[in-house]
Amino acid sequence: MTRRIRIGMFLAAGAVVGFLLVWASVDLPSFGHYRGPYGYVLNRVVTPERHVTEVVTATVFDYRGFDTLGEELILFAAVTGVVLLLRPEEREAAGNLGDQVGSDAVRVFGALAVGLCVLVGLWLIAFGYVTPGGGFQGGVAVASGVVLLWLVASYRAWEPVARDTALDPVEGLGAGGYVVIGLAALWSGLPYLTNLFGPGTSGTLVSGGSIPFVNWAAGIEVAAALLVLFSEFLDEYIVPLS
Amino acid sequence: MSVLPYLVAAWVCLVGLYGIVTSRHLVHLALCLTITQSSTYVLLLAIGYVQGGGPPVFKGVELGTTAVDPVVQALALTDIVVSVTVLALILALALDVHKDTGTMDPDEIADMQG
Numbered sequence: 001m002t003r004r005i006r007i008g009m010f011l012a013a014g015a016v017v018g019f020l021l022v023w024a025s026v027d028l029p030s031f032g033h034y035r036g037p038y039g040y041v042l043n044r045v046v047t048p049e050r051h052v053t054e055v056v057t058a059t060v061f062d063y064r065g066f067d068t069l070g071e072e073l074i075l076f077a078a079v080t081g082v083v084l085l086l087r088p089e090e091r092e093a094a095g096n097l098g099d100q101v102g103s104d105a106v107r108v109f110g111a112l113a114v115g116l117c118v119l120v121g122l123w124l125i126a127f128g129y130v131t132p133g134g135g136f137q138g139g140v141a142v143a144s145g146v147v148l149l150w151l152v153a154s155y156r157a158w159e160p161v162a163r164d165t166a167l168d169p170v171e172g173l174g175a176g177g178y179v180v181i182g183l184a185a186l187w188s189g190l191p192y193l194t195n196l197f198g199p200g201t202s203g204t205l206v207s208g209g210s211i212p213f214v215n216w217a218a219g220i221e222v223a224a225a226l227l228v229l230f231s232e233f234l235d236e237y238i239v240p241l242s
Numbered sequence: 243m244s245v246l247p248y249l250v251a252a253w254v255c256l257v258g259l260y261g262i263v264t265s266r267h268l269v270h271l272a273l274c275l276t277i278t279q280s281s282t283y284v285l286l287l288a289i290g291y292v293q294g295g296g297p298p299v300f301k302g303v304e305l306g307t308t309a310v311d312p313v314v315q316a317l318a319l320t321d322i323v324v325s326v327t328v329l330a331l332i333l334a335l336a337l338d339v340h341k342d343t344g345t346m347d348p349d350e351i352a353d354m355q356g
Contacts, residue, residue, distance in 0.1 A: 003264075003349060006263060007263060007264060010259070010260065010263040010264075014256055014259060014260065017256065017259075018252065018256050021248075021249075021252035021255070021256075022249060022252060024248075025245045025248035025249055025252060026245055028245060028248055028289070029289075030244030030245060031244045031245065031246065031247050031248075031288055031291060032244070032291055032292065032293035032294075033244075033293065034289070034290060034291060034292045034295075034310070034311055036289075036290075036311065036313075038311070038313050039290060039292070039298075039309075039310065039311025039312060039313055039314075040311075042298070042311075042312050042313065043298050043300075043309045043312065044305070044306065046312075047300050047305055048305070053299060053300045053301035054298075054299050054301070055298035055299065055300065055309070055312040056298055056299070056312045056315045056316050056319065058312075059312045059313055059315075059316040060316040060319065060320060064313070064316065067320075068316075068320055071320045071321075071323075071324050074324050074327075074328070075323065075324055075327050078324070078327040078328050078330065078331045079327055079330075081331045081334070082327075082330050082331050082334045085331075085334040085335060085337070085338055086334050086337065130301055131299060131301050132297065132299055134319070136319055136320060136322075136323045137319065139323075140323065203301050203302075222323055225327060226326075226327075229327065229330045232334070233330070233333075233334075236337065
């Protein structure tokens with residue numbers, strides 16, 4: 001199939017799909033006139049039931065926690081795939097990499113930004129079920145903070161943090177922790193991932209029952225997964241193949 | 243224009259698809275796929291929006307205050323993280339293809355196999 005025929009076919013098919021999408025949009029409830037019951041129900045029910053003030057996090061890790069487990073496993077599988085594709089059998093030891101940052105100002109403020117970024121990430125995870133945040137968002141922030149290490153220092157500073165032997169077990173702990181918290185409910189004779197513990201005090205860190213544990217498992221998993229991804233690509237770019 | 247956000251989602255989806263079809267570079271193709279996927283975020287968040295609603299967070303906000311749908315936000319947030327890792331997987335595949343064939347143009351790769 002030549003390029004021209006393919007684009008022609010797409011334009012024809014795209015016009016049809018576009019027409020169908022517009023046609024479907026016109027009959028949707030107009031913007032701002034939300035109709036579904038679930039949003040209203042959750043916004044009313046979550047805080048009294050789970051003593052969690054962040055309804056999105058409660059939805060992710062409790063009311064639809066089983067779906068989130070599936071998404072975690074997609075994450076895990078995708079990372080495993082990247083590692084399998086990119087990790088060659090042997091690599092030469094990194095030579096003189098020449099990626100040192102020249103500017104002292106960048107180094108000093110960058111080093112401050114590393115700590116700040118990781119701290120904000122941990123805070124986002126820790127308070128994820130009280131104020132906006134949560135394991136997914138916080139995990140990404142923590143990973144970004146650690147990646148900054150490479151940007152502002154050097155590959156040598158980054159390498160020990162990102163070593164497979166350190167990251168792989170942490171990632172496994174995050175993914176496995178989620179599964180085990182679910183199994184704990186089964187073990188006590190309840191359906192999988194049932195919220196086990198007392199709801200605690202609303203608006204504090206001691207609230208939400210199982211949610212904090214699942215939240216931390218997800219945060220650890222996401223942070224480690226992103227670091228594994230980044231370190232695989234960075235190794236590809238920086239360490240010459242043997 | 244009460245359906246404008248839905249039309250934006252449709253537009254983003256089609257633009258991404260157009261990019262995929264006409265792409266001449268695998269990295270560009272992967273990014274176009276991500277753009278297509280982003281249209282779902284626009285659609286989800288548009289559907290969940292409640293006129294005058296605040297964020298579905300009730301720390302320091304009285305329970306029962308109008309807030310937007312948390313379910314679609316939960317879907318969008320997990321989806322974003324998953325899409326990033328899947329993008330990484332696609333890019334790793336692209337790197338592999340480049341190692342094997344020496345090209346990043348999808349058309350040339352197809353020619354080689356045909």
